[in-house]
Amino acid sequence: MPETLPPVEKKSLENNIFKPSISGLLRRVETYDPHANLKLIEDAYDLAASAHNGQLRDNGDAYITHPIAVASILAGFRMDVTSILVGLLHDTIEDTGITLADLQNRFGEDVAALVDGVTKLTRLELQSDRTKQAENFRKLVLAMSRDIRVLIVKLADRLHNMRTLHYVQRLDRRQRISRETMDIYAPLAERIGMDRVKTELQNIAFAQLEPEADATIRARLNFLRGQGADVIDQISKELTSLCAEAGLDDVDVTGREKSPFSIWEKMKRRNIAFEQLSDIMAFRLIVPTRDACYMALGAIHGAYPMIAGRFKDYISTPKANGYQSLHTGVTLRSPRNQKIEVQIRTREMHDWAEDGVASHWAYKEDMTPNERETMALSGIFGKNNRKLRWVQDLLEILEDSEAPDEFLENTKLELYQDQVFCFTPKGQLISLPRGATPIDFAYAVHSQVGDTCVGAKVNGRLIPLRHELQNGDQVEIMTARGGTPSPSWERFVVTGKARARIRRFVVAQQRQVYIDNGRVAIAKAFRQEGADGSEKVLEGILKELRQASVEDLYVAVGNGQLGPKDVVNAAYPELKPAGRAPRLVPGLSPRFGQSLLLGAGNIPARKKTSQSNQIIKGLGVGIATSFAGCCRPIPGDSIVGVIAQSKGVTIHRKGCQNLASFSENPERFIEVDWDYDAIAKRVDTTPYTARLSVVATNEPAVLATLTNAAAKSGGSVVNLKIVNRQLDFMEILVDVEVKDLKHLLSLITSFRVAVGVMQVERVKG
Structure with a gap:
């Protein structure tokens, strides 16, 4: 693992490595907001400096350098004074003796609420690291649903922490922080359109998580750069000249190489080697108007052959985060035959693409401070605006998820977006992750539509509910009164919202089964003893049995946590048996496969349980299973079971070539899936x-x-x-x-x- 980070990209938010200072921060804010209350910023600095006095960063610097750096990043976004104050104070509640009441008294409720939203939860000492992460993220989602500036400050905080990550000595801690950044913060930055932040976070995290791949890709890029040092300038001039010929004079053309992480992701997604990448270089054209975007596109397509399947119009159908641009891939004229990616957008589209939501907080000279504050929670940030609809989706996942870990996992599904755009019969645009099904579409329309879905039509044709939707599909969902989600849907849905809702129903359904089974078992046990087992009696023993309600008691008995006899004995201690059979000393308990003489006979040897059967869903109890040696399935593969004569069930990958030999006997196929919960709980970590x-x-x-x-x-x-x-x-x-x-x-x-x-x-x- 390298001890230093790769150099920051040219388009980094902070082009110069500087020693943050309060005077530099004040000058920076004043350059874009002459009316800013600089005295208030100085007061926040004084409080933060006093509170963090004596604390040091991992690199040995005074801790106050971190809040100043975070505030400076926010100033780079031209954020309002409130956000700058929060940047300076964001760690005071968590790491010092300053209280929320102190901040309310000195800086007002807005600043205090934002700082509280950014502050991580305390009192989680007994929880696992993953549960802590999930609980803190849960709090962040709730806070940013009230004010999205919480997320912008949190991203600025994470960005500075990542820039100084190489000072952290422990490798495992660097990798844990990088994984969290890759899984949560980079996708969140993408969701609010902050592409520069997302790219920098991904590249730094990638260098820590995959140092060998990062170094290899950078070495190859350096080699290609040496072979064609002036190629970007040449192509930029060629594109500028082409636009001028089409009557577009005011065009700004810039070229760049793809980032190492972007190249790595493309290699994985397209299943290709580095040499097969055709668009390592990307060029961006900034034009004056929306119409000029299409004029420039026409000029480029008229001059160069377009690469099939590479054109995307995000102007007419913007991404869920509001991103707008035209994307295309073309092959340049001979003798170069170079393949490049071209993006075309207006200046306003570019500002949104780079800084996203933050660009709408940027100081505008014709706005008063009050107007800027009013804008913060209205207009583009209004409740009904589709650009922030995903925040409402996260809140619904929060409501439907039973545990923090489940919420975190479902949220990760919701954040990753390689999108397809589909339409309702009335023409409403619904954006979904690639691979989404009609069930995902139904839940995106409304949770109730998803719950009652019984079928779907795509482009007028009836299709299976596991059908993968494509760009431009018109989807009609058929519902039925009293319809309920099917547990099998969880196997193929791809959105976190759909999975959380289905799992909630399955859990509720399973709970009802436990309640019914527990009620019957308890009633039978009391009946056998001739004792009263009414709910009034059960309520009297809830505390002793550590149950919150009679319903929870039924569940505990129904799922085997408690025995019905335990309930009877708790209610009527006098019915407990006088003596108990002697217990075996744990250290002397017999091994299975050996016999133990206990007067009445021998304990039979236990049958060996197949490891594969323990991690496969869809099979009956006791069915012998094995993994096929021809295709070697592993967790995550799409799999199918094949019934083998006298050998139980063999698990194959669905793409296995040997499955063709069973095509004449379709009755031998059985639908199965991985039991990921069982896999996660495995003690045996055999790869x-x-x-x-x-x-x-x-x-x-x-x-x-x-x-x-x-x-x-x-x-x-x-x-x-x-x-x-x-x-x-x-x-x-x-x-x-x-x-x-x-x-x-x-x-x-x-x-x-x-x-x-x-x-x-x-x-x-």
Whole structure:
């Protein structure tokens, strides 16, 4: 793991490395807001400096440098004075003796409420790290639903912490912070349109989480840069000249390389090696008007061949975060034959694309301070505005999720957005993650529509509910009074909102089953003893049995936590048996497979339980299962069970080539899925084995490169065989041990960026 971060990109929010100072902050605020109350900012600084006195950062600097840096980042967004104050004070409640009441008295309720929203929860000492993270995120969602500035300050705080992450000594802590940044804060930045923040957070986190891949990609970019040092300037001039010929004189053209994380993500998504990437360079055209966007697009498409499938019009159909731009991919004229990505937008669209929600807080000379404060909670930030509708979706997930961990997981699903745009029959636009189904669409329209969905039509045709929606689909949801969600929907929905709602119904349904079973069992136990088992009697023993209500008592008995006899004995202690059978000393308990003489006979040996059966849903109890050796399924794969004669059920990947041999006997197929809850609780951490086919140059160092890349990705090569060797290349079968599909995809990408590797594919059978 490198001890220093890669250099900040040219388009970074902070172009210069500087020692933050209060005087510099005041000058910065005054440049864009001459009417700002600088005395109030100085007061906030004095309080923060006094409160943090004696505290140090990981790099040895006085702690006050961090709040000043956060406030300076907010000033870079041209944020209002209230946000600047919160940036200076955001750690005072959490890390010092300052109270919420102190802040209310000195700076007012708005500042105090925002600081409280940014402050992490305390008193979570007994919780796991994941539960702490989930509870803190839960609080952040509630706070930002009231005022989105909470999130902007939190992102500025996280951005400075990431810029100084290399000072943290412990590797595990750096990686934990980076993973949290990648999973939560970067997607949140994307959701409010702050692309520059998102990109910088992702690149710093990527360097910590995948240092080998990051270094390899940067080395390759440096090599390409050396081969064509002036290529970006040449293409920029060519595009400027082309626009001028079309009558567009006021055009600003800039070119840049894709970021290392963006390249890594594209390689994973398209399943290709570095050499196969066709658009490492991207060019942006800033034009005066919306109409000029389409004129520039016409000029570019008229001059260069367009790459099929690469055109996207986010002006007519903006992204959920309000992003607007035209995207296209073209191949330049010979002899270069260079493929590039082009983005075309207006200045206003560009400001939103770079700074998102923050750009609407930017100081405007014709606005008074009161008007700016009023704008904060109205207009674009109004409740009904679709740009912040996702915050309401998060609140619904919060209501539907039973536990903090579940809320966090469902929220991650909601935040990741590679979008498709679909329409209701009335023409309402619904944006969904790629891979979304009609069930996801129904829940996006309204929770009640999702709950009562019984079918769907896409473009006028009836389709299965697990059908994957495409851009431009018109979706009609059919509902039925009294309809309820199916537990099987959870297997294929992709939005956090849908999954949380379905899981809530399943939990409620399961609870009712437990209540009914528990009520019957308790009534039977009291009846056998000839005793009164009324609810009044049960209410009297709730405290002793540590249950909150009679209903909870029924659930505890119904799910096996309590026995019905325990309930009877708690109500009538005199009915307890006088003596008890002697207990075995734990250290001397017999092993299964051995016999123990207890007078009446021997305890039979326990049957060995198949590990695969423990982590597969959809099978009956006691059915023997095994994983197919041909396709080697691992958690995360789409799987199917095949009934084998006298061998139980064999689990295959759905893409396994050997499944064709069973096509004449469809009755042998059985629908199954992974039991991810059981997998998460496994004590046995034995890894899963996957087989890869690798095509690489015929050089001795390639084998060492593969094993090193696997090790640095947290996997290991357990078997390796060269199946075809030619003069200039060789084909290798590699068996690797991984934790799950996500781990495997990361390892495959590590192989693809390795020097000498031309192709990596997973063997299908």
